Amino acid sequence: MNRAAAFFRKVLLMLGFYLSLIDEPDDKEKFAEIFRSYGNMMFSKAMSILHNAALAEEAVQESFLKIAKNISKISEPNCSKTAAFIVIIVRNTALDMLKSEHINDTEPLDEAIPDISSDVLSHIISSDGYSALMNAVGELDSIYSDILMLKLVYGYDTLSISKLMKIPVKTADSRIYRGKKLLMTKLEELYGTEKSGKQ
Incomplete structure (x- = not known):
């Protein structure tokens, strides 16, 4: 929990960078709400897959980057549809990192x-x-x-x-x-x- 809190203090500094990738003010607002609402859950999900805090941090940062690039696809930040979308992104990002050392199984x-x-x-x-x-x-x-x-x-x-x-x-x-x-x-x-x- 302390590790997650320390991580989000660090990631908070990245929020400005993520927001700079988004053009529309409404989309910036949506992203900020997602950032506040789902950050801890994303870190926990990444940790449950990677079992390594540094890798989990990297997975969450990469996931936020993907969310920022796809923010226009999200209509409502706090709903089950958005939560499912975010879980899919962070899970697949973490799994991709886990597989990166192995031959990609197509x-x-x-x-x-x-x-x-x-x-x-x-x-x-x-x-x-x-x-x-x-x-x-x-x-x-x-x-x-x-x-x-x-x-x-x-x-x-x-x-x-x-x-x-x-x-x-x-x-x-x-x-x-x-x-x-x-x-x-x-x-x-x-x-x-x-x-x-x-x-």
């Missing part, structure tokens, strides 16, 4: 990935089942839930996701494809589908 695909459209998924997204969809996404392994949150909730395209998560575009495509398949299976278990029995 998921190659031998063929083009088809676009998956599902009546079940479309129905859930367009109906009042949004919270059910988010619960189903949350039950997936984080390798898929994080990427689906960025794709389905925040509307990021594959290239933006690959940059944010520091993974190859092909890997992002692969995880989106596999994540959607897993999500559809889970949603079909919950909601069923009339069409599955028809030929």
Whole structure:
């Protein structure tokens, strides 16, 4: 706790730098609120992955930089959607640092990935089942839930996701494809589908 407090006194000096990356006054205000509200949680999350205070500090600083660059995607600083977005960023930043010493494990695909459209998924997204969809996404392994949150909730395209998560575009495509398949299976278990029995 003392370490975290000392770190945030140091990081507070960086706040001016982060704010200088943001043009709009409203976005600056949003970022400052995020900085105040989520800083301790981000440090704790990074520590739980890295088990090293210096690396956790670096992960939080890198995460704040990513948040500053993507601040226009955040509409409301204090909501569960924003909290989930921030957890995704800090977790992936910390995991990326953890992997940096190892060979990056990619998921190659031998063929083009088809676009998956599902009546079940479309129905859930367009109906009042949004919270059910988010619960189903949350039950997936984080390798898929994080990427689906960025794709389905925040509307990021594959290239933006690959940059944010520091993974190859092909890997992002692969995880989106596999994540959607897993999500559809889970949603079909919950909601069923009339069409599955028809030929």
